[in-house]
Amino acid sequence: xxxxxxxxxxxxxxxxxxxxxxxxxxxxxxxxxxxxxxxxxxxxxxxxxxxxxxxxxxxxxxxxxxxxxxxxxxxxxxxxxxxxxxxxxxxxxxxxxxxxxxxxxxxxxxxxxxxxxxxxxxxxxxxxxxxxxxxxxxxxxxxxxxxxxxxxxxxxxxxxxxxxxxxxxxxxxxxxxxxxxxxxxxxxxxxxxxxxxxxxxxxxxxxxxxxxxxxxxxxxxxxxxxxxxxxxxxxxxxxxxxxxxxxxxxxxxxxxxxxxxxxxxxxxxxxxxxxxxxxxxxxxxxxxxxxxxxxxxxxxxxxxxxxxxxxxxxxxxxxxxxxxxxxxxxxxxxxxxxxxxxxxxxxxxxxxxxxxxxxxxxxxxxxx
Amino acid sequence: xxxxxxxxxxxxxxxxxxxxxxxxxxxxxxxxxxxxxxxxxxxxxxxxxxxxxxxxxxxxxxxxxxxxxxxxxxxxxxxxxxxxxxxxxxxxxxxxxxxxxxxxxxxxxxxxxxxxxxx
Numbered sequence: 471x472x473x474x475x476x477x478x479x480x481x482x483x484x485x486x487x488x489x490x491x492x493x494x495x496x497x498x499x500x501x502x503x504x505x506x507x508x509x510x511x512x513x514x515x516x517x518x519x520x521x522x523x524x525x526x527x528x529x530x531x532x533x534x535x536x537x538x539x540x541x542x543x544x545x546x547x548x549x550x551x552x553x554x555x556x557x558x559x560x561x562x563x564x565x566x567x568x569x570x571x572x573x574x575x576x577x578x579x580x581x582x583x584x585x586x587x588x589x590x591x592x593x594x595x596x597x598x599x600x601x602x603x604x605x606x607x608x609x610x611x612x613x614x615x616x617x618x619x620x621x622x623x624x625x626x627x628x629x630x631x632x633x634x635x636x637x638x639x640x641x642x643x644x645x646x647x648x649x650x651x652x653x654x655x656x657x658x659x660x661x662x663x664x665x666x667x668x669x670x671x672x673x674x675x676x677x678x679x680x681x682x683x684x685x686x687x688x689x690x691x692x693x694x695x696x697x698x699x700x701x702x703x704x705x706x707x708x709x710x711x712x713x714x715x716x717x718x719x720x721x722x723x724x725x726x727x728x729x730x731x732x733x734x735x736x737x738x739x740x741x742x743x744x745x746x747x748x749x750x751x752x753x754x755x756x757x758x759x760x761x762x763x764x765x766x767x768x769x770x771x772x773x774x775x776x777x778x779x780x781x782x783x784x785x786x787x788x789x790x791x792x793x794x795x796x797x798x799x800x801x802x803x804x805x806x807x808x809x810x811x812x813x814x815x816x817x818x819x820x821x822x823x824x825x826x827x828x829x830x831x832x833x834x835x836x837x838x
Numbered sequence: 839x840x841x842x843x844x845x846x847x848x849x850x851x852x853x854x855x856x857x858x859x860x861x862x863x864x865x866x867x868x869x870x871x872x873x874x875x876x877x878x879x880x881x882x883x884x885x886x887x888x889x890x891x892x893x894x895x896x897x898x899x900x901x902x903x904x905x906x907x908x909x910x911x912x913x914x915x916x917x918x919x920x921x922x923x924x925x926x927x928x929x930x931x932x933x934x935x936x937x938x939x940x941x942x943x944x945x946x947x948x949x950x951x952x953x954x955x956x957x
Contacts, residue, residue: 491887759899766895771909774888774916778876778929781912788892791902 496529503535512542561594568600595631598624599638615693649692650685650703678707726825735813742804764806798822803829841953847871854934862924885927919947
């Protein structure tokens with residue numbers, strides 16, 4: 471790219487950045503991100519996508535931009551690691567690069583890398599684990615028996631080479647019980663438990679597997695059956711029921727807001743997620759200016775912090791003739807309070823933080 | 839002018855302070871003393887946007903004017919003291935003793951007010 475072209479691109483970038491600031495919309499962020507991607511500046515594209523998603527969390531095109539930028543960043547990182555491996559090969563870098571290739575779905579590069587890895591470090595089980603992991607992904611996606619056989623073969627070899635490698639054992643145990651080889655799976659899961667007796671996840675998995683019917687240990691036949699039926703024999707363990715249900719979350723938010731409103735000096739309190747708000751205190755209706763102030767302060771603070779690269783703005787306090795406005799943010803959930811001068815702001819902020827933390831599992835859709 | 843610059847530079851020397859800048863409401867830099875990672879113009883532009891957006895929203899809601907602003911983010915904090923047509927923006931790290939630094943910022947703001955009146 472010659473100088474004049476470069477200047478044109480920079481000018482366009484400045485205009486797009488200004489547009490994204492002044493007229494934020496998914497398309498303005500996508501246009502800006504696309505220019506950064508074209509310039510191979512994937513980290514900046516990623517930041518643009520993150521900024522856009524903070525304002526428009528449901529935008530599908532911004533999610534695509536974020537994904538594209540993330541893949542671009544991974545490719546750049548992979549090229550750096552590849553160059554580093556050429557200079558000074560070591561198993562740790564091979565492992566990191568293999569994981570990147572798996573994430574990118576680049577099977578050819580992964581295969582070539584693992585061949586090189588196992589030739590240079592024949593005692594290291596990592597290459598077999600990486601190939602097994604990639605094959606396993608293919609098997610779970612397509613339910614093709616051949617991929618499953620290769621995955622089991624590679625993972626078994628990794629386990630033979632390094633019996634203390636927890637990841638190979640876990641992957642092998644999981645695939646075996648999913649195809650019906652429950653007893654074989656239990657052997658690996660028990661070995662996994664011995665490696666870390668405190669691992670609650672493995673304990674739960676063993677309990678789940680104990681209740682399943684064993685269909686033998688002929689892996690080839692079992693995989694063939696899976697391919698023929700088009701489905702796995704046993705389901706994964708049910709998701710831990712620790713997440714509170716939606717109603718519980720809403721109740722918790724209401725209780726939290728009531729606690730905030732009871733603090734001496736607090737006049738209004740709100741919890742906002744998406745377009746809905748729960749309110750407590752002297753708020754007339756949904757058009758109360760306090761609600762808008764909370765949203766605007768949170769958005770402006772978010773943009774300020776992200777652009778200055780100081781992370782996510784989680785707490786903001788604005789003082790003025792009106793007293794104090796406190797805003798606490800977690801993800802797309804906001805909690806805010808308006809209080810008089812002299813109010814214990816530390817206590818208010820701590821309670822607001824509890825409100826947003828308690829609402830992590832709440833789905834937007836409940837209003838006041 | 840040099841007294842304002844001195845005040846801003848003094849703030850920058852406080853523990854945990856990453857930089858300080860006096861900016862006009864329309865985003866121009868009057869005086870600044872910042873770590874290398876912060877560009878004065880960038881701080882001025884972003885702080886101006888933050889303050890103007892908040893002030894406009896407060897005014898439209900009949901709530902009056904914001905005079906002091908504290909923003910806490912994952913890797914740092916910002917303290918802002920507003921004047922009639924300008925603002926003092928102080929960037930601090932996340933570990934700073936906020937109460938003490940806020941007191942220093944308020945004191946510095948008083949000195950800047952006095953210096954602006956004399957100028």
